Every structure is written in C-alpha cells, then in structure tokens.
Amino acid sequence: SAPTDRPAPPPTALTIAGTDSGGGAGLAADLRTFFACGVHGLAAVTAVTVQNSLGVTGFTEIPADVVAGQIRSVAEDIGVGAAKTGMLASAEIIHAVAEACRDVGIGGAGPTPFVVDPVAASMHGDPLLRENALDALRTELFPLATLLTPNLDEVRLLTGIDVRDRSDQRRAAQLLHALGPKWVLVKGGHLWTDPDCVDLLHDGREFIELPGPRFPTQHTHGSGDTLASATAAALVKGADMVEAVRYGKAFVVRAVHDAYPLGAGIGPVSAFW
Numbered sequence: 365s366a367p368t369d370r371p372a373p374p375p376t377a378l379t380i381a382g383t384d385s386g387g388g389a390g391l392a393a394d395l396r397t398f399f400a401c402g403v404h405g406l407a408a409v410t411a412v413t414v415q416n417s418l419g420v421t422g423f424t425e426i427p428a429d430v431v432a433g434q435i436r437s438v439a440e441d442i443g444v445g446a447a448k449t450g451m452l453a454s455a456e457i458i459h460a461v462a463e464a465c466r467d468v469g470i471g472g473a474g475p476t477p478f479v480v481d482p483v484a485a486s487m488h489g490d491p492l493l494r495e496n497a498l499d500a501l502r503t504e505l506f507p508l509a510t511l512l513t514p515n516l517d518e519v520r521l522l523t524g525i526d527v528r529d530r531s532d533q534r535r536a537a538q539l540l541h542a543l544g545p546k547w548v549l550v551k552g553g554h555l556w557t558d559p560d561c562v563d564l565l566h567d568g569r570e571f572i573e574l575p576g577p578r579f580p581t582q583h584t585h586g587s588g589d590t591l592a593s594a595t596a597a598a599l600v601k602g603a604d605m606v607e608a609v610r611y612g613k614a615f616v617v618r619a620v621h622d623a624y625p626l627g628a629g630i631g632p633v634s635a636f637w
C-alpha cells in the first residue's frame with residue numbers, strides 16, 4: 365500500500381540497562397514491557413551479564429563512551445519520549461550516562477521524564493554495581509531523576525536505613541528525596557512482614573501509599589525492571605506521576621501473577637497478555 369497508509373509511529377522510550385542471558389530481567393524485561401505497553405523501545409546497553417535462573421556469575425561492562433554514544437545517537441535521530449535506567453555497573457558508566465542525559469534533555473530540567481532504578485544487586489544477592497559506584501549514583505544521577513525506584517535492599521545500601529515498618533519507609537523516602545529526585549517510590553515488596561506490599565510514593569510534600577497483593581510465588585525475576593519500564597511507558601503517553609506509578613504497579617502485579625518457572629531457580633515475571 366502507499367506510504368501514506370502507514371500508521372503513526374508509537375511513542376518511544378529508552379532503556380539504559382544490562383543484558384540478562386536468561387531473558388528474564390534487565391534489557392529483555394524492559395523491551396518486552398515497552399512492547400506490551402504500546403511503546404517502541406530504544407536500548408543503550410551498559411553491561412553484558414552471564415546469568416541464568418540460578419544467578420549472575422559474571423559481567424563485563426560496555427565502554428562508557430559507547431554507552432553515552434548509544435544515548436546520543438537515538439536522541440539525535442529518533443527522539444526519546446521517556447528514559448529509564450537499570451544496571452549501570454560502574455562509576456565511569458554512571459558519569460557518562462549522566463552527562464549524555466543532561467546534554468539531550470533527559471531528566472533534570474529537561475523535557476524527557478527519567479526513571480532511575482538504582483539497581484545494585486540481583487535477587488540472589490549477586491552484585492550488579494561496582495562497590496565504588498554508589499556515590500556516583502547518589503551525586504550524579506539522583507539529581508536528574510524524575511522518579512527514583514529503590515527496593516528495600518537498595519534503600520539500605522543508599523541510606524543505611526533498614527526498613528521494618530511504614531515509618532521507616534517514610535523516613536527513607538524523605539532522605540532519598542533530599543538527594544534530588546522529583547519523586548521517590550520506596551518499594552515495599554521486600555518487607556516480608558507486610559501482606560499488602562505497600563509502595564510509598566513521595567514528592568517532598570505528600571506520601572501516597574500504593575498497596576498491592578502479595579502472591580505466593582518465588583518467580584519474581586525482573587519485577588523491578590518491569591515496574592520502572594511500565595511507569596516510564598505511562599509517562600511518555602502523558603500520564604502524571606501518580607497515574608503512571610499506579611499503572612506501573614498494576615502492570616507488575618499482573619506480571620508477577622502470571623510469572624512462570626524457567627530453569628531450576630527463580631523464573632521471570634510475564635508480559636504474555
């Protein structure tokens with residue numbers, strides 16, 4: 365048919381993340397989430413992990429200038445509607461990502477919403493971030509974030525707060541907000557004593573509690589990536605932050621509900637619908 369019959373292009377979202385050879389988390393989770401949300405996924409690869417359902421046995425970093433180059437390349441030509449980060453691996457990569465994002469208007473005072481998921485370790489406890497990189501994350505990336513989405517293990521690493529109840533969760537959200545992100549979502553999924561999995565959203569003024577069901581499954585690999593990506597997809601489609609996080613949460617609830625076993629360890633969350 366004639367070129368004029370082609371549909372309008374979908375909105376775009378960029379993931380800045382590592383690969384998972386098992387296809388459960390990282391880049392694979394982000395791109396399939398974008399697809400399921402009707403968004404064209406762009407990808408800046410930061411690291412290649414050696415990984416299966418039993419854990420991460422190693423990774424290698426992509427050179428920092430190549431990571432920044434991927435971001436600049438797609439921003440200049442295709443355009444980035446929203447962006448999210450996952451595994452950033454090293455201080456050098458964090459520095460290069462922050463600089464490239466500032467230059468192309470991702471996060472900070474720029475027009476492009478920026479979801480920063482401060483990935484530090486896998487669910488198995490395998491490191492995904494070099495030890496010296498936490499400071500770079502805090503000082504260079506957090507001030508650019510439109511939304512910061514730590515889980516409780518990341519909260520402990522970043523703030524020293526061992527969250528045991530809702531008041532700890534609020535204190536952690538305030539501390540993290542003071543580091544520069546516009547919004548903070550302190551995810552409660554790892555608070556095993558809480559049957560409601562309350563995620564706490566904070567913008568420096570109000571606290572919004574987002575409860576959700578807890579499913580009796582161990583298969584939650586990639587759930588954090590999926591929440592951040594679905595939220596970024598909602599932001600690019602024009603949702604405000606509260607709507608976007610509610611959408612992201614509903615998406616990941618369904619993804620965990622439909623998670624499937626794969627390999628002998630922890631299976632991935634699903635986006636088969």
Ligand code: PLP
Nearest residue numbers: 382383389390451486487585586
């Ligand atoms: N591998 C990569 C590349 C990731 O980005 C992540 C999480 O962000 C993981 C593994 C760990 O995923 P999970 O904690 O869901 O097992």
